[in-house]
């Protein structure tokens with residue numbers, strides 16, 4: 001078994017939520033400590049890490065970012081190396097992302113190239129967002145890459161396939177939390193109470209009309225309410241209900257429209273149900289917009305390799321706070337085929353680990369190509 005598959009399994013066992021990635025950080029630090037240290041500088045940033053590999057004759061800094069957090073999902077894969085953290089799972093492939101990044105660090109720590117390399121192990125991608133504060137950190141300002149790359153596993157593509165496109169790849173996102181407060185009471189006397197379960201159900205249906213009636217059908221937007229809580233017991237009318245969801249739009253402008261309409265709909269619920277309502281947008285991510293020239297160049301590079309099939313894909317309504325890094329630094333993100341019957345955020349996501357060594361080889365070759373021949377010293 002490839003050693004980075006073993007690393008993926010170790011990391012798969014210990015998924016931690018955003019900004020709680022203590023064991024993950026420790027695992028990464030231990031691994032890095034076993035590599036040649038002469039060209040390596042490692043800096044902790046909260047629960048994440050910056051790893052700089054000093055080049056032989058640097059002309060630029062090439063950045064590579066891997067996210068490191070897990071999701072609050074109870075794993076159901078049945079893997080012998082399943083999560084040992086009940087209720088948490090690496091269900092978005094960040095265990096793959098980290099092991100691939102470690103493979104690259106090891107390769108370049110042992111075989112340094114001309115340019116400086118900055119590896120960013122970023123916490124909290126699933127929320128509340130680590131990329132934006134990391135980007136603003138003093139370390140990142142000092143080591144700011146000239147270009148930056150990241151990948152995301154793609155369950156729907158076979159191993160050996162990568163998919164990407166120039167320009168917009170991932171949507172603008174905003175979390176959405178709505179709290180409703182009415183008047184509780186006895187289940188048998190609805191006229192004396194103000195039922196927040198009924199209000200919440202109405203609200204969920206009305207929110208979907210924003211997508212069908214307020215967004216240009218040739219544009220695209222999503223509102224998903226992933227969680228509803230409310231009430232206390234079956235025969236008591238609920239005084240409170242809470243909706244938790246996310247908004248996705250293909251443009252920052254549509255995000256403004258959708259939010260304006262959400263506020264109008266929530267005001268209507270307040271009036272119609274004579275209740276109180278509060279909206280909180282939680283964390284927001286800027287769209288992932290791939291630099292056209294670098295993306296085309298990478299596409300052609302990957303397509304020229306025997307073991308890779310490179311395809312152009314459509315944009316997706318997934319979000320990624322890597323979008324903040326791409327807003328400031330030219331670069332791109334691409335999908336890495338991992339052929340899983342179940343998709344991202346599924347309790348039985350089972351990506352094919354053979355994609356790990358393929359990605360390490362692809363990116364090692366690409367980064368060396370971007371760095372160019374090393375001048376003799």
Ligand SMILES: CC(=O)N[C@@H](CCC[C@H](N)C(=O)O)C(=O)O
Nearest residue numbers: 126127173174175246318319320
């Ligand atoms: C790649 C991926 O699945 N990313 C997440 C990012 C979530 C951001 C935030 N918590 C939200 O829900 O808006 C995604 O769900 O797309």
